[in-house]
Amino acid sequence: MRLTVFGATGAVGQEVVRQALGAGHEVTAVVRDPARLPEGLRGVALHAVVPLGDESAVRGAVAGRDAVLSGLGARGRKAGDVTERLTVRVLEAMEAEGVRRLLVVSAAPVGPAPADDPLLDRVVRKVIGVVLKEVYADLTRMEAALAASATDWTSVRPPKLTNGPLTGAYRTVVGGTPRSGRSLARADVAHAMLALIDEPAAVKQGVGVAY
Template structure:
C-alpha cells in the first residue's frame, strides 16, 4: 500500500517533510505544528554560504574570486541545455527560467503533450530516460544536461528510478560527448545525516521515505565514481510550489544546511540550478541548499 494524502483534487505520494508539514510530490502540504523554520537571526553560519542573485536567477556579469578560489564564468554565456523531468513542477520552472535567460532548451519528456510551454528557443522531444540509445541523439550538441527527475515512493517496493535513469544518462552523455550534468536529490540522502534532524523528521518521516532517499544516495554514489563527468548534485529541503524569489541562497557541502529547517520554493531550486552554469564552485560536489528567510 502506498502512503498517500487525500487532497481536494487527487491522491499524491508523500515525498518530503519540512518546515512543519509533509510535502507531496505535487507540492500539497499537510501541516504539523511545533517545527522551526530557518530565519535571519543575524548569527554567522560558518558552515553555510550565502549568495545573492536577482529574481531571474542571474549572477552579475563579472564577480570576484569566491571562497573556493574559483572565478565564476560570465553569466551572459548562452548555453544549449537538455532538461530531463521538464514536465514536472520543478522542471517547468527550470525550463521557463532557462528560456528567459536566453538559453536554448531541449526538453526530453515521456509525454510531449504535458509540456504546454511554447518558445522559439524550446524544442520538445520524446525519449525513454532508462535507455541510453534513446537519449544519446538528444544529448548530441548540448552543453549541459539538467535533471529534475522525480520518482514516487512506495511502501511495498524499492525505488530504483534515480539510479537506473542516471546509469542510462551517463552512458548517453559519454556517447554524445557531453560531460556536464546538474541534477537534484534531497536533504538527508546519506543514511546517517538524519541523526541531526528534528525528532519528527528523524523518527516519522525519514523511515517512510527511506527507500526514496536510499536510491537518491545510490545515484549520487554513481556520479561520484565517474572521472569523466563534471557533475553537481543539488540537495534541496521540502519543496513548495512557489516561483523564484530574490532571497539569498544558503549552501553547505553536505546533506543538509545546518540550523535551517526551512522548505524552499521550486522556482528557487530552479534558479539555483541555473546559477551553477555560471560558476565552477560546485563541480564534482553535492551541495545542500535553501533560501534565507526573514521575519
C-alpha cells in the same frame, strides 16, 4: 547556452525549462511522455522534445550541449530504483557523447546533517527519513552512480519542496546542508541549478540549498 533538461514535465523540471528559456538559453526537453509537457512550454524557443525511452534520440539530445540538468525522480514514496535507473541512462548517453556538465535534483537527507542543527530539526529529519526511506535509498544510489561517472556532476539537495514563488534568496552550502533548512520552493531549486552551472566549486559536489 545550449541546455538539455530531463524530467521536464515534473514540477522542478518545468521550472528549469521556464527559467532557462526566460534567460535566453536554447533548451531541449527530454521527458517520459511528451504529451505531458505544458502547452506554455512548447513555444518556438523550445528546441525539441525528446522521449526518454528513445536511446538514440537521448544521445542526440545531449550531444554538443553545454550542460544537462535533470529533474528526474520518483513520484511517490515507493521509489524502487527509478531515479537511479533513469539517471544511469542519462550518464550513459552523456559519456557516449563526451558531454561533461550535469546537475541533478537530490534531497537534503542524502547529504550530511549540519552538526549544529537544533534538536527539533534532527528529530524531524529522522522521522522523514523513515517515511521516505525508499526514496532516499534510491537517491543515495543515484548519487553513487554520479560519483562513479566521468561527468562533472553537481547534486542539488533541497529539503521539503513547496510551490512558492521564485525568490532567488536562499542559502547554499557546497558539500553540506544549511542549518535548519526546512523548505525551498521548486522555482528556487530550478534557479539554484541554473546558477550552479558555471560554479567550479560545485563540480563533483553535493550542494545543500534551503531558505
